[in-house]
Amino acid sequence: MNNNPIGIFDSGIGGLTVAKAVSKLLPKEEIIYFGDTAHLPYGDKSTAAIQSYSIKICNLLLEKSCKIILIACNSASAAAFNLVKEYVGSKAIVLNVIDPAVEYIGEYYSQKKIGLIGTKRTVLSDVYNQKIVELNKSIELKSLATPLLAHIIEEGFATNRVGDEVVHQYLSDDILDDIEALILGCTHYPLIKDKIDSFYASQVEVIDSSEVVAISLKEKLETHNLLSDNKNTIHKFYVSDYTKSFEESTKIFFGEKVILKHYKLWE
Amino acid sequence: MNNNPIGIFDSGIGGLTVAKAVSKLLPKEEIIYFGDTAHLPYGDKSTAAIQSYSIKICNLLLEKSCKIILIACNSASAAAFNLVKEYVGSKAIVLNVIDPAVEYIGEYYSQKKIGLIGTKRTVLSDVYNQKIVELNKSIELKSLATPLLAHIIEEGFATNRVGDEVVHQYLSDDILDDIEALILGCTHYPLIKDKIDSFYASQVEVIDSSEVVAISLKEKLETHNLLSDNKNTIHKFYVSDYTKSFEESTKIFFGEKVILKHYKLWE
Numbered sequence: 197m198n199n200n201p202i203g204i205f206d207s208g209i210g211g212l213t214v215a216k217a218v219s220k221l222l223p224k225e226e227i228i229y230f231g232d233t234a235h236l237p238y239g240d241k242s243t244a245a246i247q248s249y250s251i252k253i254c255n256l257l258l259e260k261s262c263k264i265i266l267i268a269c270n271s272a273s274a275a276a277f278n279l280v281k282e283y284v285g286s287k288a289i290v291l292n293v294i295d296p297a298v299e300y301i302g303e304y305y306s307q308k309k310i311g312l313i314g315t316k317r318t319v320l321s322d323v324y325n326q327k328i329v330e331l332n333k334s335i336e337l338k339s340l341a342t343p344l345l346a347h348i349i350e351e352g353f354a355t356n357r358v359g360d361e362v363v364h365q366y367l368s369d370d371i372l373d374d375i376e377a378l379i380l381g382c383t384h385y386p387l388i389k390d391k392i393d394s395f396y397a398s399q400v401e402v403i404d405s406s407e408v409v410a411i412s413l414k415e416k417l418e419t420h421n422l423l424s425d426n427k428n429t430i431h432k433f434y435v436s437d438y439t440k441s442f443e444e445s446t447k448i449f450f451g452e453k454v455i456l457k458h459y460k461l462w463e
Numbered sequence: 464m465n466n467n468p469i470g471i472f473d474s475g476i477g478g479l480t481v482a483k484a485v486s487k488l489l490p491k492e493e494i495i496y497f498g499d500t501a502h503l504p505y506g507d508k509s510t511a512a513i514q515s516y517s518i519k520i521c522n523l524l525l526e527k528s529c530k531i532i533l534i535a536c537n538s539a540s541a542a543a544f545n546l547v548k549e550y551v552g553s554k555a556i557v558l559n560v561i562d563p564a565v566e567y568i569g570e571y572y573s574q575k576k577i578g579l580i581g582t583k584r585t586v587l588s589d590v591y592n593q594k595i596v597e598l599n600k601s602i603e604l605k606s607l608a609t610p611l612l613a614h615i616i617e618e619g620f621a622t623n624r625v626g627d628e629v630v631h632q633y634l635s636d637d638i639l640d641d642i643e644a645l646i647l648g649c650t651h652y653p654l655i656k657d658k659i660d661s662f663y664a665s666q667v668e669v670i671d672s673s674e675v676v677a678i679s680l681k682e683k684l685e686t687h688n689l690l691s692d693n694k695n696t697i698h699k700f701y702v703s704d705y706t707k708s709f710e711e712s713t714k715i716f717f718g719e720k721v722i723l724k725h726y727k728l729w730e
Contacts, residue, residue, distance in 0.1 A: 234512055235502065245501055245704045248730070316708055344625075347614040358611075358632065361625050437512045441583055462729075463515070 199424045201226040201432075202413070203262030203288070205253045208236035209435075209442055210346065210383040211268030212449035214293060217410035218266070219431065222417070224424045227431040228260050234436035234462055238271035239315025239343055239382075246317065250276035251283055252461055256434075258287055263422055266413060267292045270314050270381045274321035289416060294323060296412035297379050297405040302331040304377075311372045311400075312339040314381030315346070324381065338375060342366045346384040350445060354388050363391045377401040387448065434459035466691045468493040468699075469680070470529030470555070472520045475503035476702075476709055477613065477650040478535030479716035481560060484677035485533070486698065489684070491691045494698040495527050501703035501729055505538035506582025506610055506649070513584065517543035518550055519728055523701075525554055530689055533558045533680060537581050537648045541588035556683060561590060563679035564646050564672040569598040571644075578639045578667075579606040581648030582613070591648065605642060609633045613651040617712060621655050630658050644668040654715065701726040 202222075204215050208231045215229050230253050232238075238246050250272050257265050265288050267273045267280065273292035281290040301310055312324050319341040328337045344362055353359050372378070378400055380386060386404045393402050417423045431454070435442060438458035447453045469489075471482050475498045482496050497520050499505075505513050517539050524532050532555050534540045534547065540559035548557040568577055579591050586608040595604045611629055620626050639645070645667055647653060653671045660669050684690045698721070702709060705725035714720045 234508070236507070240503070240706065240708065241501070242704050242706050316706075344614060344618040344620060347611055347618075351611040351614075353611060353629070353632075356632070358625060358628050361628060362620070365620075365623070365625065437509050439507065439509050439583075441507065 197263055198422055199226070199426050200261045200263040201228045203228050203230070203257030203260065203265045204268045205230040205232065205250070205257065205265070205272070206269040206383060207231070207238035207271065208233050209445055209449050212446060212454075213383050213386045214266070214268035214406045214409055215431070216450050217406040218413060221410040221414055224426045224429060226424065226426055226429045228257060228262060229431065229433045230256060230459070231433070231435045231442070231456075233438070233442055237315070237346060238269060239317050239346065241271070241317065243275045243317070243321070246272050246275040247279050250280050254280055254284055256459070256461060258284065262288055264289045264291060264413065264416070266409070268383055268409075270294065270383065271317040274318045274323040289420065291413060291416065293383065293405050293409050294327065296408040297403055298324065298327045298331070299412070300403060300408050301328060301335060301377065301379065302333055305335055306333040307335065308376045309336045309338065309374055311375035311378040312337055312381050313342045313345070313366065313378065313385065314339070316341045316343055318381050324379065338371050340366065340369050340371050345388065346382055349384045349387050354391070359388060359391060363388065363395055367392065367395050375400060377403055379403045380405060433457065436461050464530055465689055466493070466693050467528045467530040468495045470495050470497070470524030470527065470532045471535045472497040472499065472517070472524065472532070472539070473536040473650060474498070474505035474538065475500050476712055476716050479713060480650050480653045481533070481535035481673045481676055482698070483717050484673040485680060488677040488681055491693045491696060493691065493693055493696045495524060495529060496698065496700045497523065497726070498700070498702045498709070498723075500705070500709055504582070504613060505536060506584050506613065508538070508584065510542045510584070510588070513539050513542040514546050517547050521547055521551055523726070523728060525551065529555050531556045531558060531680065531683070533676070535560055535650055537561065537650065538584040541585045541590040556687065558680060558683065560650065560672050560676050561594065563675040564670055565591065565594045565598070566679070567670060567675050568595060568602060568644065568646065569600055572602055573600040574602065575643045576603045576605065576641055578642035578645040579604055579648050580609045580612070580633065580645065580652065581606070583608045583610055585648050591646065605638050607633065607636050607638055612655065613649055616651045616654050621658070626655060626658060630655065630662055634659065634662050642667060644670055646670045647672060700724065703728050
């Protein structure tokens with residue numbers, strides 16, 4: 197089972213930032229990535245819709261004998277993690293991108309005020325807040341939905357004035373006043389981490405969850421004796437709807453261009 | 464049959480700008496609107512995906528005895544109009560949002576240079592260009608994909624500096640130099656028509672297709688003797704995925720808040 201693949205899924209190609217962090221930290225692990233581009237973005241969708249999409253994707257990843265299923269999408273982690281964990285049972289270890297960030301906050305920010313930015317779905321779900329309250333460390337979480345950011349990044353405006361202005365407008369919201377750290381609650385956001393850092397003049401720690409997620413995944417594999425010793429790992433990348441433009445964007449998120457295969461999960 | 468409803472569909476709620484223009488011009492017509500919010504936005508999706516969604520929606524509109532099916536989405540008009548027309552056959556009259564704008568251009572812009580802005584799907588399809596070439600009036604069309612605009616409008620940034628800056632960056636593209644008119648090739652764009660007008664200092668006619676579409680629909684009803692004499696028209700609005708945030712946005716697009724009903728077409 198050790199050499200079985202790690203399944204990673206997301207609403208689209210944003211989760212490739214997480215896949216990249218995993219592949220960098222664990223080069224011997226084979227990844228099967230599924231981007232649900234037919235339903236992208238999840239941030240606007242209802243909880244029930246995201247849950248049903250997630251279950252269908254998990255069926256595929258289980259069929260492919262994944263030892264781990266990592267939900268590399270904050271909206272899906274918020275809406276569907278408990279359901280997916282229950283559904284998958286002992287067939288695979290199910291991980292999400294929220295718990296590692298929350299654990300990190302718990303470790304370093306006891307009794308502090310922390311910010312979170314993410315999609316509408318992630319913020320409305322209140323999942324980060326509930327998990328932080330459970331830590332019982334008097335951490336105050338302030339959340340703000342920043343739905344335009346992912347689009348800004350996908351459409352190539354992240355590197356110019358528009359990106360600066362949108363980041364500025366969102367982060368100037370009163371609700372984020374006096375925070376000591378900010379969780380990037382969307383897999384797209386690591387790509388504008390430098391802009392956010394510069395908004396805060398590095399006075400606020402900006403937490404890129406893709407890195408903490410990869411570290412937490414590695415620990416999980418070690419604990420369960422599931423580390424792979426694959427010599428040649430060939431990752432596979434599937435999408436539920438294929439367009440040239442998705443494929444071109446993979447380079448932004450994965451650091452190198454990847455070949456997307458159209459998997460007709462909904463036909 | 465005259466009092467049967469007019470079916471209008473779109474990838475989401477943007478098509479409500481068209482529904483509004485129709486309802487204003489033809490107050491006695493009953494509208495059944497379907498917004499495919501489960502798959503929104505269509506602008507990024509593949510042709511095949513949009514075609515299959517469109518057929519499924521048409522099945523529903525035919526079941527509801529619609530006399531007309533109006534594809535109120537440029538991406539779907541570009542990707543699926545011919546297929547839907549063939550599929551629906553004589554059961555209803557099928558209209559799109561592209562032909563009326565092209566006819567208007569043909570009438571007033573012979574031998575001129577015209578611009579088009581729209582989603583990636585609409586621009587890549589080359590449908591506007593093909594139809595304009597068929598007019599045989601030596602009209603030169605220059606097209607630019609402006610995918611961020613719809614998101615800017617949906618997320619409430621249309622009325623501030625970010626909206627100005629994005630409009631400015633897109634419309635400053637060399638490809639649109641020296642145009643004499645600009646087609647708004649997306650149902651969201653009428654909401655920023657004033658910004659676009661002001662960019663061009665009203666020296667370029669900005670063509671809001673929702674109005675020409677409503678006029679063309681009226682003519683179609685007259686030609687086929689299909690005008691309704693309903694006393695009380697109650698429009699119905701369905702979406703394939705329901706969220707509070709979709710419902711709140713209806714006001715922006717339809718001018719008044721409407722009650723969205725969740726129709727589980729994909730379950």
